Amino acid sequence: MEQPLTTVGFGDLLRNRNFLLLWAGQVFSQLADKIFYVLVIALVSRYFGQGGNLNSLISSVSIALSVPAILFGSLAGVFVDRTSKRWMLVGTNVGRGLLVLALSVLPQDFMVLLVLTFLVSTLTQFFAPAETATIPLILDRSYLLAANSLFTTTMMGSVILGFAVGEPLLALVGVDHGDWLVGGAYLVAALCLIMMRTGEQQEAKLPSATSVLTDLKEGLAYVWAVRPVFAALVQLIVLFSIFAALSVLAVSLGQSVGLKGEQFGFLLAMAGVGMAVGAWAVGRFGHGFSRAQLAFVGTLGMASTLAALGLVSNLWLALSLCTLLGLAAALVGVPMQTVIQEETPPELRGKVFGLQNNLVNIALSVPLGVAGVAADAFGLRPVILTTAFVVLLSAFVLQASNRIVKT
Numbered sequence: 001m002e003q004p005l006t007t008v009g010f011g012d013l014l015r016n017r018n019f020l021l022l023w024a025g026q027v028f029s030q031l032a033d034k035i036f037y038v039l040v041i042a043l044v045s046r047y048f049g050q051g052g053n054l055n056s057l058i059s060s061v062s063i064a065l066s067v068p069a070i071l072f073g074s075l076a077g078v079f080v081d082r083t084s085k086r087w088m089l090v091g092t093n094v095g096r097g098l099l100v101l102a103l104s105v106l107p108q109d110f111m112v113l114l115v116l117t118f119l120v121s122t123l124t125q126f127f128a129p130a131e132t133a134t135i136p137l138i139l140d141r142s143y144l145l146a147a148n149s150l151f152t153t154t155m156m157g158s159v160i161l162g163f164a165v166g167e168p169l170l171a172l173v174g175v176d177h178g179d180w181l182v183g184g185a186y187l188v189a190a191l192c193l194i195m196m197r198t199g200e201q202q203e204a205k206l207p208s209a210t211s212v213l214t215d216l217k218e219g220l221a222y223v224w225a226v227r228p229v230f231a232a233l234v235q236l237i238v239l240f241s242i243f244a245a246l247s248v249l250a251v252s253l254g255q256s257v258g259l260k261g262e263q264f265g266f267l268l269a270m271a272g273v274g275m276a277v278g279a280w281a282v283g284r285f286g287h288g289f290s291r292a293q294l295a296f297v298g299t300l301g302m303a304s305t306l307a308a309l310g311l312v313s314n315l316w317l318a319l320s321l322c323t324l325l326g327l328a329a330a331l332v333g334v335p336m337q338t339v340i341q342e343e344t345p346p347e348l349r350g351k352v353f354g355l356q357n358n359l360v361n362i363a364l365s366v367p368l369g370v371a372g373v374a375a376d377a378f379g380l381r382p383v384i385l386t387t388a389f390v391v392l393l394s395a396f397v398l399q400a401s402n403r404i405v406k407t
Contacts, residue, residue, distance in 0.1 A: 013146055018138040021196040022089075025189040026131065026151060029093055030158035032185035033124065036100060037065070038166030039178040040117055043103075046175060048110045057110065064114050068122040069361035076126040077219060077354015081347060084200055085134045089193045092127040096120050097186030103179040129353035136341050136349070137198045148338045149283025152330060153276045219351030228343045231398050232336040233356055235295055237363045238394050239332050242302065245367035245387055246271070246325075252380045253309065257318040270319045274326025275333070282334045291335040292399075298331025299395035303388045310384035 014020050044057050080088055099120050106112050135147050170178045223229050246253075250267050259266060278298075286294055305325040312318050344352045375383045 013139070013143060013150060016139065016143075018196050018198070019135075019147065021192045022131070022134060022138065023150065023154065025089065025093070025193040025196070026154055027158070028185045028189035028192065029127065030155055032096070032100075032182050032189065034158055035166040035169065035178075035185070036120065036182045039170060039175070039182055040113065042170055042175045042178070043113060044110070047108060048113075060114060061117055064118040065121045066361065068118060068125050069357060072122055072125045073358030073361060074219070074351075074354045076357070077129045077350040077352065079126060080130045080133055080350030080354060082350075084198075085130045085137065085350075086193065086196055086198050086200065088126060088130040089134065089196075090190045092123045092130070093186045093190035093193065095123045096127075097183040097190065099123075099183075100179050100186065101183035125354075125357065128357055129350050132337070132341070132353045133346075133349035134196075134198055136346070137200065138196075141342060144341050145286055145335065145338045146283040148334045148341070149279045149286070149330075152279035152334050152337075153283075157276055219348060219355045222344070222348055223352060223355060226343060228339050229352065232291075232295075232339040232343075233359065234394070234398065235299070235332055235336045236356065237360055238299075238391060239302075239329055239336075240360050241363050241367045242306070242387065242391060243271070243329070245371040249371055249375055249380060249384065252375060253318070253384070256380060257313055257315045259315065266319065267322045270322040271326035271329075274323035274328075275330045276326075277323075278327035278330025279334050281327075282330055286335065291339050294331045294335040296395055296399055298328045298333075298335075299391060301325075301328030301331065303392035303395065306388035306391060307385055310381045310388060 014023065040061055041058060044061060048057055099116055102116065103113075106116070135151070136144060139147055169181060173181055223233060246268070254267055282294065302325060305321050305328060309318060309321050309325070312321065340352060340356065341349070371383065
């Protein structure tokens with residue numbers, strides 16, 4: 001049995017210059033992502049949503065943002081493995097920055113905005129696996145749990161902060177000048193990342209059509225064959241599917257506890273706060289437990305808080321339960337992402353993380369498409385309670401099949 005690792009704090013991580021630069025790049029890139037979405041919605045509302053079709057236009061924007069993850073998630077991982085992670089991170093941020101800045105000179109047309117949104121999201125699919133694959137290159141194995149905790153905390157913080165300050169910032173600079181704010185943030189991220197050193201030696205080797213298919217099969221075969229990686233990926237898919245379902249059900253859930261329909265974001269924001277706190281706690285105190293223990297406790301916590309959410313009608317209790325749900329989710333997400341990093345060899349990380357991104361986004365389409373219909377057909381609370389049961393069942397099935405990681 002492995003001995004618990006020495007506790008690693010966020011301060012220990014940030015004293016590593018290369019990690020500090022990677023984290024700074026993540027901060028600016030994540031904030032740019034969130035404010036970009038707010039900017040696009042603001043532009044759609046101001047210039048194209050006057051004919052009573054605003055919801056349809058916003059749906060089109062959401063599709064343009066989500067489709068690239070399904071189309072290019074796995075393919076992006078192949079390119080990440082065959083090129084410099086550093087230059088992939090720099091290039092995708094420069095590309096996104098220039099695309100957003102192009103809003104100033106492009107025709108004011110909805111289809112142009114939609115295509116630009118699609119291209120920005122496509123570059124994000126290449127950025128995400130490169131970022132995840134870079135962490136093990138610049139940190140020792142014993143630092144990975146804390147590093148993933150910090151990255152998860154930052155990601156959730158950017159969701160809360162980006163959506164909270166996005167509208168006021170755009171109001172301050174003017175929506176028509178928001179491209180400079182967002183594009184500038186992407187370029188600052190690129191500046192941070194270009195100063196980072198990863199120690200990579202390989203030259204860029206762009207794959208042929210044949211080798212792309214071979215690499216995709218290799219990544220899929222590895223995930224299927226290595227039980228810790230497969231089990232961790234299943235846990236992550238369950239985790240993100242739950243939050244996808246919650247995002248659909250949040251409006252009805254909010255109304256059931258006394259919120260107005262447009263105030264559903266308070267429930268999601270509290271879940272984000274809980275996840276940020278939970279990620280910090282895992283990074284600070286999680287080294288004394290196995291990854292399997294953390295994930296099992298987290299899954300039980302998610303199931304119990306979901307079940308409680310299906311029964312409560314008090315606003316403050318619902319907000320508290322959403323916070324606990326986020327905290328429990330961090331006990332699953334952070335250790336399982338760490339397992340995949342620890343168990344995947346460097347030459348396969350891009351493929352595996354790209355496949356992870358691909359499978360998670362494909363899996364998200366199920367709760368996004370089914371949750372609302374099921375709630376209309378059977379009622380909100382039965383759907384939430386059924387979801388809680390599925391989460392509980394997944395915990396015991398994975399626990400019984402084998403340990404997720406070596407203890």
